[in-house]
Amino acid sequence: MNVQQKSRIALTLIAILTALPVRADNYVGHGISIYGELKYGPDFTHFEYANPDAPKGGTLRLGWIGTFDNLNPYILKGLEPPRLGSLIYDTLTESAEDEIAVGYGLLVERIEVPPDNSWILYTLRPEARWHDGKPITPEDVIFTLETYKTKGNPGLRNYFAAIEAAEKVGARQVRLIFSGEANKELPLISGQMSILPKHYWEGRNFEETTLDPPLGSGPYRIAAVEAGRSITYERVDSYWGRDLPVNKGRFNFDRIHFDYYRDQTVAIEALKAGEFDYRRENSSKDWSTAYEGEAVAAGRLIKDPLPHQRAAGMQAFWFNTRRAKFADPRVRQALGYAFDFEWTKKNLFYGLYTRSNSYFANSELASEGLPSGRELEILEEYRGRIPDELFITEFQLPTTDGSGRLRQNLRAAQKLLQEAGWVVVDDILTHGETGEVMEIEFLLSSSSWERIVAPMIPNLERLGVKATIRIVDRTQYQNRVQAFDYDIIVLVRGQSHSPGNEQRNYWTSAVADEPGSGNVVGIKDPVVDELVDRLIEAPSRAELVA
Known part of the structure; x- marks a missing residue:
């Protein structure tokens, strides 16, 4: 083969190679963002708005209006108490309050997504544990997705409908496969899934209301419950994720206690009497007229407007x-x-x-x-x-x-x-x-x-x-x-x-x-x-x- 022939072959190969679509490498990282770069790098130690040295202890007492009769927040039946899902369960990723449309690894240590967003591969942290000490596994993720899509409330079913399937691909790896056209949001959405323990729910009816405290993996567990009247969450000292960057400086109260009240008037009077610690007021009438009296005059009850930049809806x-x-x-x-x-x-x-x-x-x-x-x-x-x-x-x-x-x-x-x-x-x-x-x-x-x-x-x-x-x-x-x-x-x-x-x-x-x-x-x-x-x-x- 002469030099001219070699040159023609080389040029032909170059032409073929440049004519083929170039596939970018899969994204691999500690978090995911729909728009732009993540604010916090792979070596971040805590969110800027969290104090990593915050003291821990004490009880936060809160008031709630109405009643509750169910400790499963993911079904249509019944009324669940506030903060149940977010306190006792972990999600695959955790959002950041100072960014839009991001998720950082919580249950997972590694995230991989292809350029077409057709799937996401999660690698679970080896230290992730349920409160009974058993490891959180790909089987738990698969069980959770199937349960939400077949037995969850309509909001859950619709929210995760485009996650077509989940498959175990390694001892700590699970791939979620998306249906339809490429959707930039689906990888982020999948990380917002609160993971359920398969070994706990397999012998129970997920679709029925229950007052049995469920097994979780999060920073708190249910310590006491009185149906329709009160619920107490206690911080889990041995919580597996307490030192993760996404959790550092958070979940500082030893106990979070909710008392229920018949209506707003009763709740406000209870607040003024010192029965609970904090209330976010959404009534202009109550804001203007209800917070008066000795507790306010003495400074034990402080009324303070807090400006915010959240979408008001x-x-x-x-x-x-x-x-x-x-x-x-x-x-x-x-x-x-x-x-x-x-x-x-x-x-x-x-x-x-x-x-x-x-x-x-x-x-x-x-x-x-x-x-x-x-x-x-x-x-x-x-x-x-x-x-x-x-x-x-x-x-x-x-x-x-x-x-x-x-x-x-x-x-x-x-x-x-x-x-x-x-x-x-x-x-x-x-x-x-x-x-x-x-x-x-x-x-x-x-x-x-x-x-x-x-x-x-x-x-x-x-x-x-x-x-x-x-x-x-x-x-x-x-x-x-x-x-x-x-x-x-x-x-x-x-x-x-x-x-x-x-x-x-x-x-x-x-x-x-x-x-x-x-x-x-x-x-x-x-x-x-x-x-x-x-x-x-x-x-x-x-x-x-x-």
Whole structure:
């Protein structure tokens, strides 16, 4: 072979090699991030916001409203006590409070992900143990996934639905395989799974409520439980993960005790009497009027507003559109005109609340102004399938002058109702074709909301609506909401700075009729389904924000 032939072969090989797609190496690391680099390197010792030298000891006493009858937080049945899952179970990875969309190894010491995000390989820490001393194994991870997907509550089933399978590939290694198109969020989501002990649950009925303290692996175990009245968690001195960087400086109380109270009024009085230590207040009325007296004057009880940068989500009236009377958006819009927010803010909210115009309030994800830039480009793809108003009218809720006189608003409401086919017959709002009478019930779980809803009732009656308020206990409320047995409820929909897979449980057609799902409104819209998919599959933070 001469030099010229060798050169031709070499050039041919180069051409072939450069024409083939180049496969990047798998990502291998101590943590995972959807967007950008991890803040904390492989040798980090603790999160910056945690004090590694924090003293340990004492009891944190907290108050809770309502009741509980179940110590399995992962099923639909029953009411579980607060913090149960996060205190007694470990997850595969741990998030960081000062980063968005990251997970650092907790149960695992090594994470491997291919470029196409089709699977994730976890290597469990050899020291990871259940509270009975047995090691945490790949079999536990496999059992957990199968249990959540077949017996877990709808939120869990939907959240982990795209994890197609789990397989053991080594003594301490387990691979989770994802279905469908590549999804940047799935590796992160998989790490948020609280792992269950297979050897404990195999002889028990996972789907039934229980008051037997379950076996865990986390920093706390259940020390005492009195159904519906109190629960005490105690720190596990021999907790296998106490010195991990993700845990250093955390879980410092020896005991965390929750007492249950009938309602907020009783709980606040108990706090003032020194029965528990801390309460996060979400009622403007109570914030403004309830924290007075000797305990406050003496400085034993401190009222302090704490600014935060968390996504605020939305607290709102939610209509059950599964009911035909609410199917027409003009009806829902009309009924919204009966709520005088400005008067309510001045007279009932003590001027403290800001009205939410987005499900992602207090974050860069919140909608603002008319669509522009990449957001507009995305919406243009759906022109003709979404209302034209989205392109030309900035979304705004009805406003008033705060005087309590709603004449103009109610006229606008009447016009919308007439357009939707509703007419007033003998002072009763009636559907012109079906003859259905417009009757609505506000289902509430707390009397504190009655004072907010009550002023709306006369306004609705002026429209011909028969409106009532029903207050039920927490158990009845949960059962009715899970069964979609309501007209209108008041609900807080929390959100994060990195929304993803959980949005399917809130807005999509697939879960609209699944009892216990988070789609409380009953949305069934293919455009919404597609937009949720696009959100989950967003290739960059900029695309997600758009």
